[in-house]
Amino acid sequence: MMKVLYFTNEYPPLVYGGAGVHIEYLSKEVSRLAKVEVRCYGDQKLNRDSLKATGYEPSASYPNLDRGLQSVFKTIDRDLKMVGEGVDADVVHCHTWYTHMAGIWAKLNFGVPLVITTHSLEPLRPWKREQLHGGYDFSLWVEKMAIEMADAVIAVSKGTRADIKGLFNVADDRLKVIYNGIDTDEFKKTESTEHLKRFGFEPAIPYLLFVGRITRQKGIIHLVNAIKYLNPDIPVVLAAGAPDTPEIEQEMTEGVKAASQNRSNIHWIREMVDRKTLIELYSHAGVFCCPSIYEPFGIINLEAMACGTPVVASAVGGIPEVVIDNVTGKLVSLEQMNESPFEALKPDVFARDLANEINKLMADPQKRKSMAEAGRRRVEETFSWKSIAAQTVDLYKSLIKGK
Numbered sequence: 001m002m003k004v005l006y007f008t009n010e011y012p013p014l015v016y017g018g019a020g021v022h023i024e025y026l027s028k029e030v031s032r033l034a035k036v037e038v039r040c041y042g043d044q045k046l047n048r049d050s051l052k053a054t055g056y057e058p059s060a061s062y063p064n065l066d067r068g069l070q071s072v073f074k075t076i077d078r079d080l081k082m083v084g085e086g087v088d089a090d091v092v093h094c095h096t097w098y099t100h101m102a103g104i105w106a107k108l109n110f111g112v113p114l115v116i117t118t119h120s121l122e123p124l125r126p127w128k129r130e131q132l133h134g135g136y137d138f139s140l141w142v143e144k145m146a147i148e149m150a151d152a153v154i155a156v157s158k159g160t161r162a163d164i165k166g167l168f169n170v171a172d173d174r175l176k177v178i179y180n181g182i183d184t185d186e187f188k189k190t191e192s193t194e195h196l197k198r199f200g201f202e203p204a205i206p207y208l209l210f211v212g213r214i215t216r217q218k219g220i221i222h223l224v225n226a227i228k229y230l231n232p233d234i235p236v237v238l239a240a241g242a243p244d245t246p247e248i249e250q251e252m253t254e255g256v257k258a259a260s261q262n263r264s265n266i267h268w269i270r271e272m273v274d275r276k277t278l279i280e281l282y283s284h285a286g287v288f289c290c291p292s293i294y295e296p297f298g299i300i301n302l303e304a305m306a307c308g309t310p311v312v313a314s315a316v317g318g319i320p321e322v323v324i325d326n327v328t329g330k331l332v333s334l335e336q337m338n339e340s341p342f343e344a345l346k347p348d349v350f351a352r353d354l355a356n357e358i359n360k361l362m363a364d365p366q367k368r369k370s371m372a373e374a375g376r377r378r379v380e381e382t383f384s385w386k387s388i389a390a391q392t393v394d395l396y397k398s399l400i401k402g403k
Contacts, residue, residue: 019120060077107150113396158321179297219293289358290319292316310328
């Protein structure tokens with residue numbers, strides 16, 4: 001049986017973003033077709049049939065470095081430990097730049113084909129310098145090195161494929177588009193509100209929902225700025241945690257405080273909620289909003305659609321390949337800078353446009369119902385993990401055959 005080794009920073013239960021969701025379901029589905037080992041960041045231990053997972057902690061805290069560089073040096077430390085265990089696999093598959101160094105070492109030292117999935121691209125996330133400081137330059141370097149030396153690069157959308165071609169030297173025959181997926185048996189509409197009771201809002205009243213990290217990329221500040229243009233009767237639920245930096249957390253806090261001066265129906269859930277709570281949040285929302293300024297794919301939109309919730313999203317990156325305008329939701333144009341930091345050129349216009357589309361959908365229950373039904377059909381027909389795992393394994397086989 002084929003042996004696949006995944007390197008990833010996120011793996012359950014330590015998942016905070018789309019890449020972690022991706023590797024959780026991909027590894028589970030691929031383990032039906034191959035023997036899978038996952039090496040990740042943390043203290044995870046899993047040994048189940050053909051799926052094994054092991055977490056790795058850094059061996060030092062690097063107290064003499066600033067916060068950003070500590071993160072980078074702990075990354076290098078973990079990557080070295082992961083590869084130092086030895087590599088007994090037919091193919092190595094890396095997810096996010098954090099584990100690219102491990103992938104490079106595995107390819108060079110053990111002669112194993114290297115696959116990279118690009119969940120995002122560092123040159124298009126300049127705000128990461130706020131988090132990593134000088135370490136951002138390292139992330140740029142290691143990502144470029146890994147992508148250009150990989151045997152195959154997976155783009156999660158056609159938009160991301162175009163970005164890769166524009167930023168890196170990657171031949172067409174090494175670049176493949178394989179979408180993210182979703183487990184439609186798990187993510188489906190539920191009537192339960194058991195896990196929502198503690199948050200203090202009434203789930204029977206349709207609300208606007210945001211789910212995501214507090215980061216420049218996710219555009220949550222633009223949504224907070226749009227609240228003043230929303231119908232005051234629309235409750236707003238912001239399931240937003242894991243801020244990139246103390247500075248953006250403070251900006252978020254001040255924005256929510258300002259928006260709350262004229263309304264009492266803003267509910268900010270600061271914790272990263274569990275899966276059952278997340279599904280309940282999606283299921284009872286009237287509209288889900290994804291105001292990202294950069295989004296290679298956007299698994300959160302799939303999750304919302306799978307749970308029968310229409311989406312209002314910015315028309316950036318891979319989002320238009322997921323959300324079909326006027327069918328499963330509404331796409332909002334974003335006029336943005338074409339170079340770093342890629343922010344909105346007219347932020348107030350963007351905020352007003354988001355609010356306008358949300359207001360119109362919230363006022364039209366029949367439209368929301370038809371979009372909800374279309375969204376569910378779309379995820380069932382296009383984004384099954386079984387199909388995505390099969391495409392990925394076919395790619396592995398082509399690389400092993402070509403060795």
